Amino acid sequence: MHVENLTLAYDADVPVVDGLTLEVPSGQLTAVVGPNGSGKSTLLRGMSRLLAPKSGRVLLDGKDIHSLPARELARRLGVLPQGPVTPEGITAAELVSRGRHPHRGLFGRLTGEDDAAINEALQAVELTELRDRPVDQLSGGQRQRVWIAMVLAQGTQHLLLDEPTTYLDLAHAVDVMNVVHAAATSGRTVVAVLHDLTLAAQYADHLVVMGDGQIAAQGRPVDVLTATLLDEVFGLKATVVEVGGAPVVVPDRRLAG
Amino acid sequence: MRSRTVVLSILFAALAIAVALVSLTVGTAKLPLADVVEVLLGGGRRGTRLVVLELRLPRVATGLLVGIAFAVSGALLQTLSRNPLASPDIVGVNSGASAGAVAVIVLAGTGGGNISGIAAKVGIPLAAVLGGLLATLIVGALSIQRGVVDAGKVVLIGVGIAAAANSLVAWLLVIGDVNDAGRAAAWLAGSLNSRAWSDAIPVLIAVVLLLPVAMMFNRDLSALVLGDDVASSLGVRVARIRMVLLVIATVLAAMATAGAGPIAFVALVAPQVALRLTRMERPPLLTTAMLGALFVVLADLLARNGLQWAQVGPYELPVGVLTAACGAPYLLHLIGRQQKGR
Numbered sequence: 001m002h003v004e005n006l007t008l009a010y011d012a013d014v015p016v017v018d019g020l021t022l023e024v025p026s027g028q029l030t031a032v033v034g035p036n037g038s039g040k041s042t043l044l045r046g047m048s049r050l051l052a053p054k055s056g057r058v059l060l061d062g063k064d065i066h067s068l069p070a071r072e073l074a075r076r077l078g079v080l081p082q083g084p085v086t087p088e089g090i091t092a093a094e095l096v097s098r099g100r101h102p103h104r105g106l107f108g109r110l111t112g113e114d115d116a117a118i119n120e121a122l123q124a125v126e127l128t129e130l131r132d133r134p135v136d137q138l139s140g141g142q143r144q145r146v147w148i149a150m151v152l153a154q155g156t157q158h159l160l161l162d163e164p165t166t167y168l169d170l171a172h173a174v175d176v177m178n179v180v181h182a183a184a185t186s187g188r189t190v191v192a193v194l195h196d197l198t199l200a201a202q203y204a205d206h207l208v209v210m211g212d213g214q215i216a217a218q219g220r221p222v223d224v225l226t227a228t229l230l231d232e233v234f235g236l237k238a239t240v241v242e243v244g245g246a247p248v249v250v251p252d253r254r255l256a257g
Numbered sequence: 258m259r260s261r262t263v264v265l266s267i268l269f270a271a272l273a274i275a276v277a278l279v280s281l282t283v284g285t286a287k288l289p290l291a292d293v294v295e296v297l298l299g300g301g302r303r304g305t306r307l308v309v310l311e312l313r314l315p316r317v318a319t320g321l322l323v324g325i326a327f328a329v330s331g332a333l334l335q336t337l338s339r340n341p342l343a344s345p346d347i348v349g350v351n352s353g354a355s356a357g358a359v360a361v362i363v364l365a366g367t368g369g370g371n372i373s374g375i376a377a378k379v380g381i382p383l384a385a386v387l388g389g390l391l392a393t394l395i396v397g398a399l400s401i402q403r404g405v406v407d408a409g410k411v412v413l414i415g416v417g418i419a420a421a422a423n424s425l426v427a428w429l430l431v432i433g434d435v436n437d438a439g440r441a442a443a444w445l446a447g448s449l450n451s452r453a454w455s456d457a458i459p460v461l462i463a464v465v466l467l468l469p470v471a472m473m474f475n476r477d478l479s480a481l482v483l484g485d486d487v488a489s490s491l492g493v494r495v496a497r498i499r500m501v502l503l504v505i506a507t508v509l510a511a512m513a514t515a516g517a518g519p520i521a522f523v524a525l526v527a528p529q530v531a532l533r534l535t536r537m538e539r540p541p542l543l544t545t546a547m548l549g550a551l552f553v554v555l556a557d558l559l560a561r562n563g564l565q566w567a568q569v570g571p572y573e574l575p576v577g578v579l580t581a582a583c584g585a586p587y588l589l590h591l592i593g594r595q596q597k598g599r
Contacts, residue, residue, distance in 0.1 A: 085484040087482045088538060
């Protein structure tokens with residue numbers, strides 16, 4: 001996946017993402033981090049055709065995503081946007097089955113291939129036993145994993161996830177990140193917008209730091225996430241220590257007096 | 258889950274047909290059920306045939322068809338806006354259609370006699386559809402925010418548009434000839450009294466053409482309930498489908514309104530009851546349709562004969578009065594539930 005000179009804006013003249021170019025490494029987990037308002041979620045919307053670019057383009061397997069028919073794109077690119085609507089009473093397996101939409105015809109039941117993809121996705125997020133439970137009765141972390149399973153069932157080579165760990169406590173966030181990481185390990189190209197820097201650094205193969213609609217830095221987490229960068233981009237005074245090869249951000253306390 | 262929906266659809270269809278058959282037996286002359294069935298199978302005496310086929314069947318058929326049309330319209334609007342309150346009777350579609358139809362009755366009226374010919378056969382349904390579409394267009398345009406229809410706003414703006422359309426209706430009734438206005442007022446209560454085949458056929462055409470089209474979008478609707486962003490990343494062309502289904506929902510409700518007046522609450526209640534009984538995450542179209550048909554013929558049977566059976570007297574109520582009396586408490590319940598959800 002390749003982003004070329006992409007400019008995105010909600011209002012006519014104020015670009016949120018400004019002439020951004022990015023080569024997404026294939027078969028790896030790329031984490032996009034940045035301060036609030038840096039344009040990281042907007043970038044993901046632009047990469048997923050939820051937002052039309054003002055200029056520039058996004059190439060998927062060498063083709064502009066806006067030139068592909070909607071269904072064709074949905075077979076190649078899975079997206080989990082922020083705040084999806086969980087309908088009352090829908091079961092986990094049913095929600096996951098919706099991921100098969102781009103593969104199905106107008107009528108007819110789920111095929112064996114669909115069932116296999118649904119089972120595999122539920123297994124990947126370790127929710128096979130809860131498949132017949134209503135999603136609104138699951139915990140926040142389990143619910144988020146069901147949603148990820150839905151995107152996995154879509155069977156796409158590329159995955160875009162917008163803040164999949166938001167509102168989750170650390171243990172649940174780790175469960176979700178394990179699933180996301182496993183998806184990349186199995187050969188998919190995954191891009192996830194994350195707000196937790198330490199979590200991003202722990203799991204990402206490639207880290208993209210955004211600031212003011214541009215890429216401020218990118219590369220291996222251990223190379224990118226430095227105290228200088230945190231100060232410049234996030235305005236955060238912090239010490240970065242390395243644990244098991246990955247950087248951990250420890251904010252400096254600012255005490256009065 | 259799926260089989261439950263199919264079983265319930267068949268059950269409601271069977272019940273609707275049973276109630277319709279009973280309806281055909283009652284009237285000025287009570288007919289044995291066997292005679293009614295004989296006529297429907299193509300036999301029977303001439304007199305019986307006339308009563309059943311020309312006097313009673315049009316009423317019952319109109320009832321079944323407007324039930325289907327209102328209910329499906331409600332299911333579509335509620336699903337599209339993800340709001341159980343967004344049904345055509347609440348968000349102004351029926352009111353817009355009423356204003357159109359009343360305009361034809363009053364302005365093209367002959368002052369006493371029935372309006373005849375082209376004005377009645379084509380004019381009322383056409384004006385109703387135009388009025389309904391206009392209401393939908395205004396509500397849609399006003400509730401769009403950043404290119405997305407705001408589900409909460411739809412209901413508030415719809416209620417406002419309904420009030421505006423209703424005041425237009427009131428004004429038309431005031432300026433109109435007394436006899437025309439009287440006929441319009443009776444029609445506005447939602448009534449199946451003295452329906453003829455010319456009332457049933459436009460609704461029949463609308464249902465036969467539009468229900469299958471709506472059902473072709475079943476799978477897209479199932480994706481759409483997950484949110485616009487999720488649906489569009491699953492390959493659903495959200496804006497286009499929303500537009501097509503909105504027009505279908507509007508035309509169904511407007512044609513039903515033209516056929517029998519704005520019978521209240523069928524469009525609001527039928528989808529929600531079907532939703533609860535089937536335990537689906539959105540109102541299933543076919544089950545809702547059959548339930549709507551059942552609601553209207555049953556309500557009409559009770560409205561027509563209830564007071565007589567209860568030995569109050571030989572009074573007939575318009576079906577709309579009965580559905581309103583049953584539907585209003587349900588509406589309050591829904592509003593209460595929504596408030597709690599916030």
